[in-house]
Amino acid sequence: MAFSSLNEFFAMGGHAVYVWAAWGVTALLMLVIVWHARQERRQLLKAVKRRVRRENAQHNAHSSYAQPPQEPVNSAQKDVRHDA
Numbered sequence: 001m002a003f004s005s006l007n008e009f010f011a012m013g014g015h016a017v018y019v020w021a022a023w024g025v026t027a028l029l030m031l032v033i034v035w036h037a038r039q040e041r042r043q044l045l046k047a048v049k050r051r052v053r054r055e056n057a058q059h060n061a062h063s064s065y066a067q068p069p070q071e072p073v074n075s076a077q078k079d080v081r082h083d084a
Contacts, residue, residue: 003009012019 010016010020
């Protein structure tokens, strides 16, 4: 081991403040990234659920009305036979 004692390891040859501050900031940022990703995932899932509910409600509202058969638009469509 490069250090003769645990105290020397934590002192980092006089650079402990910089070394441990860098480790602390890095660990904090990694935790923030994980937290942020989880928050975004929750928001995305909520938005998808809302959209599915809205689309299902619209679909149910439209399907409750009986759609009459469409009339031909022009005389050429009237000539087409549908009893194939």
